[in-house]
């Protein structure tokens with residue numbers, strides 16, 4: 001009987017142990033399930049993080065690529081801009097825009113069109129198209145006013161920003177899946193169009209591409225404008241130069257004509273004066289013989305007429321002599337007889353000669369002559385004629401009671417002389433012509449007193465023959481001053 005109890009106990013123990021084992025196992029199983037879940041969660045998190053890393057890496061790579069592309073583009077742009085802005089020849093701008101640069105911008109096709117004078121687009125650069133293609137492209141773009149107007153407003157058109165229909169049209173026309181069209185603008189509006197494009201699907205047009213092409217177009221615009229301005233300025237200066245050259249030649253030939261005419265005039269005056277002098281001498285001689293009574297008694301009335309003939313003949317001889325002297329001095333035919341002279345003595349001689357006229361008109365004579373003026377090399381006779389003419393005029397045009405003053409002062413090179421009067425003065429408009437031959441001012445005194453208008457012309461010629469200068473200053477009704485210089489040596 002003991003055995004069954006033992007067996008039962010053993011069995012109970014076994015069952016209990018089994019139960020305990022099952023419980024332990026179940027507990028363990030639960031625990032390992034939790035660990036498994038935790039492990040799975042960790043794996044999942046790790047997986048997500050790995051995906052995130054890969055994604056970030058891809059994005060970083062893309063950004064890096066974009067940055068590299070942008071940098072390349074900017075670098076190419078800088079080089080291009082340096083090349084095209086350093087020439088002022090429009091033709092050369094496009095020669096300098098070579099194909100490798102366009103490739104550096106990341107494009108394989110390129111067209112540059114510029115408007116000609118009639119406003120038609122003309123190709124200036126072509127990369128990737130046949131001539132026939134280019135003509136078609138120009139014709140189609142010119143026909144599409146909406147494209148031209150968008151460009152004229154300064155916008156770029158690209159495969160990224162164009163509306164579907166326009167994009168499709170341009171993709172077909174330009175045979176490019178990705179493209180940018182940018183206007184070439186100057187101050188005077190659009191002068192052309194730049195196109196760049198790619199047929200590959202791999203490339204996309206980014207904002208920076210558009211920006212770079214648009215900067216390139218504006219660089220081309222600026223360089224072209226500068227070249228045109230330079231060309232215009234250069235052409236204008238050439239026209240001016242040609243005109244100046246022509247005008248100079250005309251003036252030189254006119255001057256030659258004037259010199260020839262003046263020479264002929266001098267020769268004519270000289271020969272006429274000679275011809276006149278001979279008969280005049282006879283007239284004067286016969287008048288003198290008659291007056292002297294050598295051919296019989298001369299009645300008083302006849303004598304008076306003969307005296308007039310004599311006076312008029314003298315005036316005429318004087319006139320002819322002046323004419324002859326002017327033309328001789330002008331043509332250099334008068335030999336200046338230069339000797340050392342004292343200017344003060346010359347002035348005093350002339351004063352002596354003209355004292356009767358000064359007294360007749362009750363004109364006061366004053367001088368201010370520098371005593372240190374050295375003796376000068378002058379033709380004494382001609383120098384006296386200068387003073388005789390100037391002082392005679394001063395007497396003629398100064399009313400009684402007036403003053404005539406002669407001043408002479410020296411510096412290291414010249415003696416400056418002035419002959420002033422307190423007479424009627426000279427109108428400003430007459431001054432420039434005063435020293436011309438035969439010029440006489442239209443005034444009351446000249447209407448009454450005869451004159452030839454040769455005195456001042458002769459004075460000027462004599463002063464200039466001495467390498468001096470003469471001019472006049474005057475105030476109406478106050479008086480005139482004739483200034484002249486004579487070199488000391």
Ligand code: ADP
Nearest residue numbers: 393394397425440441451452453454455456480
């Ligand atoms: P003429 O005395 O024979 O007329 P001139 O050549 O000597 O010729 O002078 C030209 C003109 O200049 C004169 O007619 C006169 O009107 C003007 N003129 C010259 N000297 C004087 C002067 N001292 N005051 C005013 N007018 C003068």
